[in-house]
Amino acid sequence: MKIAIIGGGAGGFFSAIAVKENFPSAELTIFEKSKKVLSKVKVSGGGRCNVTNGCTNIKELAKAYPRGEQFLKKAFGTFNTKHTMEWFESRGVPLIIQNDGCVFPKSQDSQSIIDCFLQEVKQLGVEIKIGKGILSIEQQDKQLLLNINGEKLLFDKVIVATGGSPKLSGLKWLQDLGHKIETPVPSLFTFNMPNEEIKTLMGIVVEKALVNVQGTKLKSDGPLLITHWGMSGPAILKLSAFGARILSEMNYSFKIQVNWINEVNADTVRNEILQIIKSNENKLVNNYRPYGLQDRLWQFLLTKCEFPKEHRWSNLGKKGVNKIVNILTNDIYSVQGKTTFKEEFVTCGGVSLEDIDVKTMQSKVVKNLYFCGEVMNIDGITGGYNFQAAWTTAAIASNLKA
Ligand SMILES: Cc1cc2nc3c(=O)[nH]c(=O)nc-3n(C[C@H](O)[C@H](O)[C@H](O)COP(=O)(O)OP(=O)(O)OC[C@H]3O[C@@H](n4cnc5c(N)ncnc54)[C@H](O)[C@@H]3O)c2cc1C
Incomplete structure (x- = not known):
């Protein structure tokens, strides 16, 4: 033979x-x-x-x-x-x-x-x-x-x-x-975010994030790494693999919603924030990090919320609480382009x-x-x-x- x-x-x-x-x-x-x-x-x-x-x-x-x-x-x-x-x-x-x-x-x-x-x-x-x-x-x-x-x-x-x-x-x-x-x-690529300030936090890893691609059913969870060009890490790579064809059709231009704490129930998060307010009334918002978020990320998210400096937990009010719940569970970023993941890349098809x-x-x-x-x-x-x-x-x- x-x-x-x-x-x-x-x-x-x-x-x-x-x-x-x-x-x-x-x-x-x-x-x-x-x-x-x-x-x-x-x-x-x-x-x-x-x-x-x-x-x-x-x-x-x-x-x-x-x-x-x-x-x-x-x-x-x-x-x-x-x-x-x-x-x-x-x-x-x-x-x-x-x-x-x-x-x-x-x-x-x-x-x-x-x-x-x-x-x-x-x-x-x-x-x-x-x-x-x-x-x-x-x-x-x-x-x-x-x-x-x-x-x-x-x-x-x-x-x-x-x-x-x-x-x-x-x-x-x-x-x-x-x-x-x-x-x-x-398949298996990282997301470029040329117009997003989040890149200044490069090197930060959030252990359990949940990421959705807006307007699709694509979602994935796991560690998320902020890089000097955008986002990477298992949560993003998984999304790039499962969404390989859809994201290609979108010409790699889309919006993602990041849930930094992997908690989808907004009421649970709101209750957690209300608890924090109760026990930290006089503390500055930027001095107490909910869900053990990393300091640089928490400061970044607060700046995005446009709270005045020296804002205290007791000053937040209903609107402030909503803003925090929203930024923790539904933080939106614009993706424009992709970068090949050097450790491993493969072809879908x-x-x-x-x-x-x-x-x-x-x-x-x-x-x-x-x-x-x-x-x-x-x-x-x-x-x-x-x-x-x-x-x-x-x-x-x-x-x-x-
Ligand atoms: C940088 C990188 C790192 C990776 N790391 C990992 C990892 O750690 N773990 C993991 O599971 N996967 C990893 N992968 C994916 C993995 O390498 C591939 O999925 C795997 O090699 C596929 O094996 P294959 O035999 O199908 O193809 P290949 O290993 O690519 O071999 C195909 C061979 O066929 C030859 N060839 C093509 N056309 C012809 C032709 N017409 N005539 C004769 N020869 C031809 C090519 O030159 C090549 O040598 C990685 C991929 C890359 C690019």
Whole structure:
């Protein structure tokens, strides 16, 4: 059996190893268009490679994927985070699970993952051809004819592991075969706020914020980081992932409502403020911070409320209390543009999951053609979920089931 794997990245290497283990006598070649293999693995997780996530509950795990939740819920039954951890540890790569659930090699160096892959493929006799990009595929009876930089070669089975493509044109060769393609747009980005003073508070992290995009149903909670260009942190990144398509349609120009205290019930907040007034009547408003808000943030919010300096809690009145409740729970900022999150960015879009059989990862359009990784319309939030999707789909594709 002659097998080609297109793409020498995470999914490509993982599937190559598994194919050789499943079919030791198969003739297997990885074709990589660039001069280097595993280049994303190298830079991933800030050079540490967040290889998976510690979450082992399949239903919870699947929720981390704005695209692919239902599809992966089925696929994780076959290969999930538990299997990934066993896979690496049994091949001599000890891992550690951080408190936030992110899993890294104990060495804190992505090179450990790369070394593991390179050693495995060498031992198994996988051929790797670099500088070889696949331009097109043609069906010839039961076989597939690959056009590799102009050279044509026939294979019995082909796994496509070419990763995310930022442009639709990069997926045209798969579209030409009859696959439906979901138009690619970026996911996992931070929000630019060129006209907002809040940037002066850069470095402040609010541990439990709730953020909504005005005029949509998009909302997300978690830590929010104020940066020198706007806002970032898990709450914002999650919003960018779940809202990738809607925010692209809005041309990255929209308003967000920040609830700094993650309390949606305005009456609860009002009662809390009235309690504070009772016990702090004579204190200056700027000297007592509700909900343990950071001092710089509290002073900033008070300036936004336009209270006079030296204002006391007892001077607030009903209007003042309403202003405080409103700024704590519904503080509005204008977003204009996005910035790529350097630690990890992915593409929303790719080959439609309607055209892929979840049990085999085989194309429903072209027999003997399989998919794995980000080329599919699957992407996750940060936390090792994107690699997990690549390992899972690669593990299933490598069974090469009809
Ligand atoms: C900076 C950064 C950091 C990241 N950090 C993390 C992290 O810590 N944890 C996590 O879970 N995810 C992370 N991700 C996301 C993760 O890297 C990807 O989701 C994952 O690499 C996808 O694997 P893949 O095999 O599908 O694609 P890739 O790893 O991108 O590999 C695809 C390969 O195919 C090659 N190729 C493309 N087209 C062709 C062609 N026509 N012919 C031949 N070869 C081709 C490419 O050159 C590439 O080498 C990060 C992403 C970035 C950009």
